[in-house]
Every structure is written in structure tokens, then in C-alpha cells.
Amino acid sequence: MGHVASPVTMRTLADRLGVSVTTVSNAYSKPDRLSPDLRDQILATAKELGYCGPSAAGRALRSGKTDVCGFLFGGELAEAFADPYTVAFLAGLSETAEKFGASILLLRSPGDGDDAESQLLQRAAIDAIVTCSATSEHPATELLTQRGVRVVGAQRAEVGDWVAVNDVKAGRLIGKHLAKLGHRQIVVVVTGETPDAEAHEITPKELSSVAGRFAAERFQGLAEKLPEATFRIVCGGCKPKQAGRLAAAQALDVQDRPTAIIAMSDALALGVWDAVRERGLTPGRDISITGFDDIQDAAFVGLTTVRQPIADKGRFAGRLAMDPDYPQRQITLPVELVVRSSTGPAPRI
Amino acid sequence: MGHVASPVTMRTLADRLGVSVTTVSNAYSKPDRLSPDLRDQILATAKELGYCGPSAAGRALRSGKTDVCGFLFGGELAEAFADPYTVAFLAGLSETAEKFGASILLLRSPGDGDDAESQLLQRAAIDAIVTCSATSEHPATELLTQRGVRVVGAQRAEVGDWVAVNDVKAGRLIGKHLAKLGHRQIVVVVTGETPDAEAHEITPKELSSVAGRFAAERFQGLAEKLPEATFRIVCGGCKPKQAGRLAAAQALDVQDRPTAIIAMSDALALGVWDAVRERGLTPGRDISITGFDDIQDAAFVGLTTVRQPIADKGRFAGRLAMDPDYPQRQITLPVELVVRSSTGPAPRI
DNA sequence: ACGATACACTTTATCGATAAACAAGGCAAG
DNA sequence: CTTGCCTTGTTTATCGATAAAGTGTATCGT
Structure with missing residues (x-):
């Protein structure tokens, strides 16, 4: 026994x-x-x-090799599994990991208290680590690099290894599409920390720090293609679906309703979707909704979005993490506009 | 640098x-x-x-403690992330793990070749391991226990730690429901290894070895409440959605169509659903479909199913894994019939 | 016949940390 | 004033494995 x-x-x-x-x-x-x-x-x-x-322990101690690839998520892990984007990324990552005979260790990125969580991450026995959610990269990352752990990011940067898409371009695709449909009054919905669990409006300058660099880049692309539009940016919290709903509520319950809501992810857009329907509006007719990512449910409900190859991101990230000799260390994957029924001509006001 | x-x-x-x-x-x-x-x-x-x-390595070597909880999946990990059941389980597990300050290491259960994969599992530096998919428990498990790793299973058993539901009862719930609706001609769809990537029929006796013990128990419950029914059991492969479609195809394209198809999981049922719709039939009217689990999409499409608290399973499994002093080592969680639109009276033939 | 290489192993010295046993000072009880 | 326990450390001996350097024998070219 x-x-x-x-x-x-x-x-x-x-x-x-x-x-x-x-x-x-x-x-x-x-x-x-x-x-x-x-x-x-x-x-x-x-x-x-x-x-x-x-034994893994003995080997790890003496040789420094562990055959383990860390996966760093910027929030509670339970949330990671609630987010289809992250799950798809993990599927791709695990595929590559298996090929290399490595396992994946799930880690969460420490909050602000440096203590317990930070140490869990810092002293984890891993050869490399892949970050998925774009937010909160830097704090922990540096120490890891110093320790000799390869770090693979999920955002474009000048240095280091990463797999990402061109977010400016992604923004342009949505911007161009909505411009052609005549939208001029637009609300952008993002995820991020909210002080009072309440949706609040932010400025374009705050975007990068609240929602992450990728959000700022997408916005840049949007604004470029929608020069005549007025934007409001609303942050509804960290949990995508709920955040979308909350933010959309704030955006809709005003005199001058926007003609389009741009969510920074499909998961967020699905929350927006709910809020829209709850108010008796029909997406694509009364108001246009767009997302980013093209997760499975996007096709299901008919959400216009920008597809990015999520699983491939995971696969490539794994490759960079586990193969130090892979020549190309900064990989940009393609994006593609997918038009579905959630967008239509801006209604005349 | x-x-x-x-x-x-x-x-x-x-x-x-x-x-x-x-x-x-x-x-x-x-x-x-x-x-x-x-x-x-x-x-x-x-x-x-x-x-x-x-350092994790030094500590692990000397003290034997790792603060890592293994997660054992019986197939390619990429498949795990494609399966909503598994993802929900992981969400629950990770919640508990975080509470205990532990991380989760994803591992796949070795196939038949004892070699590389088996060793990856055997020598992994973990304190405990949780198995999720019910299939293929025993091969590796014993050695782990011997090594001092706590093993938490996902099936009822006489010995050892586990978290499970009463599958016989779950079967009875579906059986009773369908009996009341007058169904007598039934096809049961299961996942499992298929030799030629083709759906094939199996006997009730083979059920346990092909689809796992839980499937056999559910079938027992079904048969008990449907004494006058004739059953055919079809296995369509390992990947749930595809397997469901394949198996349903075989079940439907015959002279004497069943009036109900019972899938052993919701994921499987969604595959069946597709096959049914492709043939111009309407679930709940022309043919009844049921699942098990009650994953999110089940509510979405209106699938009648038996709900089991998946995330709770993960949470409790984590608790057993990480707290050797938790008194109750064998936990049975409740199941509940959820009737939706995918079931209806058996059509007269 | 000689040194140079290769091969197939062995020795030695850690990797970073913790368990177990031991030591010195302080303080309370008898 | 002594005994004995507690507190606060220190010493010593590993945990299981691998890197680096060393040893002895065969093989080879010249």
C-alpha cells in the first residue's frame, strides 16, 4: 500500500x-x-x-536540463481555461512539446505582491517559458532570462524571442471594413484591471498600460483607417465575457449610441453580443460588432473578426522555447479579415 | 544578453x-x-x-517535495485542450493548485511502447498526479504509487483516492428518461481506439476495455431502465466530435434507424448532432440525442444530458492530490438529468 | 618499435538544498 | 546551585545525477 x-x-x-x-x-x-x-x-x-x-530532480540539479517548458499566464489559471484563445494556444504548444519530449508546467504570472507567487515562478525548474496573454510580460521575465531560462514572448519587440501577429495591420483590417460600411461613431472595448469592478472609460494613451501593447497597436491601425470617426474606449474588467457585457452596457445606455462596437477579442465580443441582444438590438443591423482572434464560437454566432492562427502561435512558441538553434527567433504570423453577419452598414441616425 | x-x-x-x-x-x-x-x-x-x-531542483532532490501536481491525460495533450470536459476539469484543478501554491505539470499517459513517454511520466518530478480521462489508468499508475507519488483517479474503485460520479446512476437517469419517451431501438456511441479509423460495432462485454469502465457502468444503468430495448454500441474513434459523426453515420445509414442515440459524452453528442442534421433530420423530433457531462455548448444547442460537476471534480481531485490529510479519500459527486430539446417521444415507425 | 589516437570505462568533484544530529547560551524549576 | 529543557543556531551526511578529467588497452601509421 x-x-x-x-x-x-x-x-x-x-x-x-x-x-x-x-x-x-x-x-x-x-x-x-x-x-x-x-x-x-x-x-x-x-x-x-x-x-x-x-530522476528528474537529480538530473535537473546537476545538468540544469529539465525537459519542461513553462507556460506563463497573466492571471488566475482557472481563467486561462475559460478563455478559448488561451486553450487553443495551449493545444498548439503542447503539440510541439510532445514532439520534443517535453512536458508543460502551468504557471501564473505574479501579481504585485512579490512574494509567494513570484517565487513560485522564479524558482520553477524549467528550461524555457512561453508567455501567452500579452499583458504583464516584463516584471518577471527579466530575472528568468538572467537565470538562463529562454523566454518566448507573445508580442513583437526589438529584442528577444517572440511569436506574434502584426497588430497594427489587424487593426487596419477592421478599421477599413468599418470605414467602408460608413461607421463613424465607435466604441472600443478592452480587458484590463478595473478599480471598482465597474466599466470605465480610458484614453488612447492609457491603452497600452491598461490593456497591453497589442491593444494600443490595434487601435493605431483602427484610427488610421477611420480618420473621421470618434472613438470611446471602455474597459470592463479582466474576465472577457463579463467585461464585454459590462463595457457594452455602459456604451449602449447613453443618448448617442455608437454604430459599431469593436472588441479586442472574440471572447470579449461575445459578452458585448449578450448585452446587445439583451437590449433588443440585432448585431449587424442595429449595431455592428467585431472581435479579434476567430475562436470557434465566432463562426457559430456569425461574428466578424480578424483571424489569427492561434494554435500555430502556440506551436511556433514551443519551437522557439525548445529548440535554441531554430534560426528565426522572431516570428510574425499572418492575420486575415473574416466578415460575417455581425457587421453591416451604419444605420442612419 | x-x-x-x-x-x-x-x-x-x-x-x-x-x-x-x-x-x-x-x-x-x-x-x-x-x-x-x-x-x-x-x-x-x-x-x-x-x-x-x-531552487526547485535542489529542494526536490533533497527533500522529495516539488510543489508540483501532475495532470495525466490519456492521449495527445492537444486533444485534451480540444475537449471541453477536460478543459473544465483543468480549470477546477488549477484553482485548487493555486490555493496550495502548487503548479500543474501536464503529462500524457504512455501508449503501449514503454519507452520514451513512459519514462517521461515515471521520472517526472511531482508530488502527486491526477488522472482525468478515465481510460488507461492502471498501466503507469502502479509504478507511480510505488515511487511515493499520490495518485488520484477519476473512477470509482475499491482502493486508492478518487473523485468520480456514480456512473450507473447517470446511466439510469438517461435510461429512465428515454424509456418514458417510448424509445426501444437505441444506438450507444462511445469513444475508443479504432483499428482502421472506421466506426465499428462492439458488444457490451467489450465496452469496458474499449471505452473504459465508466462507459460500461453507464450502460449497465441504461440497460436496467430500458429492459425492452435493443442496443447497438458503436465506437467511432478517439477524437470525440469526429468519432460521434462517424459512429452516427454508421448508425443512421441503415434500414432500421434507431429512435435514439446515446452518446457517452456531450462532445461526442455534438458530433452525432452534425451527422443527424446533415441527413436532414431534426434532433428531438425525428430522432433523440443525449449526451453526458453538460458542457457549455450542450445548453447552447439544447442537448439533453446528465450534468456532472466537472470543475468540482477538478477541485476535489486537486485537494486529494495536494492534501494528504484530507480525510475523505473517495469522493462521489452528484449527477442530475438535464432535459432539453434534443429528446422527444419516439416516432412511430 | 614508437608515439599518437580511439575507445570504453572509472574517478573525482560538484549541482543546491535539507534532514538529522549536535552544541552553546539562557532560563525556569527543584 | 544544579539539572534539564528551550531557543538558536552549526556540522555533517546525503539526495541522484552529470561534467570533466583520468586510466588502461587496442589499433594504426610510419
């Missing part, structure tokens, strides 16, 4: 066969450094004694 | 302050074994020198 196991180590094998521990080690990690015969013998004995290969 | 880090260890701190390494260690893991003053001093120096707490 609760027996504490026979601690079969390399020593056990070595003694049994009369060879040195190093030789046993080599049998596993450097097969060309011993004769095939001996190697076979060692592996056979291992099987016989129930030895399952070098 | 790529500097290999200043290896700040406990030694560094100890030397700096003129205390022993053990004392530094105690500052972190046994605060009551040194004076508060000294402890504060040590932590302050740690911050100053950029020391982030005991």
Missing part, C-alpha cells in the same frame, strides 16, 4: 553490474560512449529492477 | 551574512527555527542579491 518505494537509483544498477554510476548515466544520455552490449545489459537490468530512467 | 546568470545560491547569502547554509534554508522553510531578526535580515539580503528562494 503506502510503501515508500524501493529507491532504485543508478547506484543500484551500477553495483548490480559492477560498473560505475557514470557508465549507467551514459547508457541513458550518451549512448555512443559505451559499447552497445553493455548498454543493452544496463537497460535490461533497469527493466528488471524497475528503474525508470534518471 | 545571453549571460548565464550570477548563480546566487544559499551559499552566497550564508557567506555574506556569516551564517550557515542551513540557517538560510530554515529562513525559508522553517521560520520558527531562527530568530525573527535574523530571518528578516536573510530575506532582505536575498532581495538585495536577487535570490529568489530555494
